[in-house]
Amino acid sequence: MIYFDNASTSHPKAPGVPGAVRDILERGSFNINRGSYSGAYEISALVFEAREKIAALFDCPDARRVVFTGGLTHSLNMALKGLLRPGDQAVTTQMEHNAVIRPLAQLEAQGVRVDFARSGPDGRLDLADLESKITGRTRLVVMSQASNVCGVIMPVREVGAICRGRGALLVVDSAQSAGVLPVSMSRDNIDVLAFSGHKGLLAPQGVGGLVLSQEIADEMVPLLAGGTGSHSHRAEMPAELPDRLEAGTLNIPGIAALSVALDYIAKTGLDKIYAREMALLNRLADGLRAIPGVRVAGPENSADKCAVAALDFPALDNALVAARLDEEYGIMTRCGLHCAPSAHKTLGTFPRGLVRSSLGHKNTEAEVDEFLRALRQITGGS
Numbered sequence: 178m179i180y181f182d183n184a185s186t187s188h189p190k191a192p193g194v195p196g197a198v199r200d201i202l203e204r205g206s207f208n209i210n211r212g213s214y215s216g217a218y219e220i221s222a223l224v225f226e227a228r229e230k231i232a233a234l235f236d237c238p239d240a241r242r243v244v245f246t247g248g249l250t251h252s253l254n255m256a257l258k259g260l261l262r263p264g265d266q267a268v269t270t271q272m273e274h275n276a277v278i279r280p281l282a283q284l285e286a287q288g289v290r291v292d293f294a295r296s297g298p299d300g301r302l303d304l305a306d307l308e309s310k311i312t313g314r315t316r317l318v319v320m321s322q323a324s325n326v327c328g329v330i331m332p333v334r335e336v337g338a339i340c341r342g343r344g345a346l347l348v349v350d351s352a353q354s355a356g357v358l359p360v361s362m363s364r365d366n367i368d369v370l371a372f373s374g375h376k377g378l379l380a381p382q383g384v385g386g387l388v389l390s391q392e393i394a395d396e397m398v399p400l401l402a403g404g405t406g407s408h409s410h411r412a413e414m415p416a417e418l419p420d421r422l423e424a425g426t427l428n429i430p431g432i433a434a435l436s437v438a439l440d441y442i443a444k445t446g447l448d449k450i451y452a453r454e455m456a457l458l459n460r461l462a463d464g465l466r467a468i469p470g471v472r473v474a475g476p477e478n479s480a481d482k483c484a485v486a487a488l489d490f491p492a493l494d495n496a497l498v499a500a501r502l503d504e505e506y507g508i509m510t511r512c513g514l515h516c517a518p519s520a521h522k523t524l525g526t527f528p529r530g531l532v533r534s535s536l537g538h539k540n541t542e543a544e545v546d547e548f549l550r551a552l553r554q555i556t557g558g559s
């Protein structure tokens with residue numbers, strides 16, 4: 178079997194991840210902040226170390242500003258619903274995932290104004306259009322660092338500079354970039370960074386989080402209220418971070434595994450992971466150019482995208498191509514709209530969708546070659 182669906186969730190996970198989940202469950206997946214025994218203190222230390230590793234990865238100076246959640250969708254709902262109020266304006270892009278679009282649609286129904294910055298037919302953001310959408314009422318700009326549909330990399334740093342100059346906050350969805358591309362809260366002027374554990378961070382599903390600037394952490398209204406194991410005598414959520422934004426029991430096995438995965442990423446190096454993915458993507462792109470019946474959506478140049486090749490087969494049914502890849506060749510891709518209908522409208526592939534092949538640094542040249550061979554056969558070449 179060949180796994181080319183890493184944009185959905187990575188596989189394999191980092192070495193040590195399955196063992197870390199098992200180990201914590203066997204040793205005692207105790208709750209933090211709740212037990213007055215050494216096992217619980219050990220787990221508190223483990224969770225704090227994971228916060229420190231996330232803070233280091235995203236260049237945030239204070240690990241208390243790392244808040245764990247159940248995943249990126251949870252994180253974005255927290256950020257958008259915790260910051261936007263009726264009368265505010267939010268600016269986003271046409272390339273966003275429904276994890277951004279749907280919370281914004283709910284907020285729009287409550288009186289938040291939402292504007293979409295244009296992208297070209299290759300998904301590249303029109304920066305001038307985004308800037309023109311920012312007004313005195315703009316509370317925040319929310320955008321992904323890379324598209325999950327065609328991989329196009331978004332100019333986060335440039336948008337961060339615009340936001341800083343215009344008094345708007347920048348909320349970044351790092352689903353497709355964390356663990357591959359460098360992200361810096363301070364250098365890129367990011368106020369809120371939402372991350373997912375199970376994609377490029379190579380950890381299990383069910384863990385993600387937010388990294389926040391201090392000012393935003395104090396302002397954000399918690400989406401959830403509940404037990405934190407601290408200040409239990411009060412009906413209000415505690416003022417301190419991360420407790421203020423972390424109601425309920427955390428996914429301790431997931432966080433323990435994330436911590437191991439973050440060690441692996443730090444040891445391997447983002448530059449090496451990125452270089453390996455680009456080498457595979459370039460090999461794939463070269464091979465695709467020689468197959469007449471396939472069109473690649475998104476930017477031409479691999480340097481402008483993460484390791485995604487989103488394929489359109491004008492003479493075939495894209496869904497059938499994906500089904501044949503799976504059934505006849507054991508190659509796992511993802512067909513359809515990828516939870517991002519507006520991105521597909523921008524790319525001109527709505528409603529038929531695309532066959533997305535998304536590579537990870539553990540894929541091999543032989544797998545890329547086998548994929549190309551399968552495509553040649555399916556499109557009627559050799």
Ligand SMILES: Cc1ncc(COP(=O)(O)O)c(C=O)c1O
Pocket residue numbers: 184185248249250251274276277321323324325350352353373
């Ligand atoms: C760009 C982007 N944002 C958000 C999400 C949502 O992540 P999750 O399903 O882990 O909450 C995804 C998942 O595919 C994504 O690709």
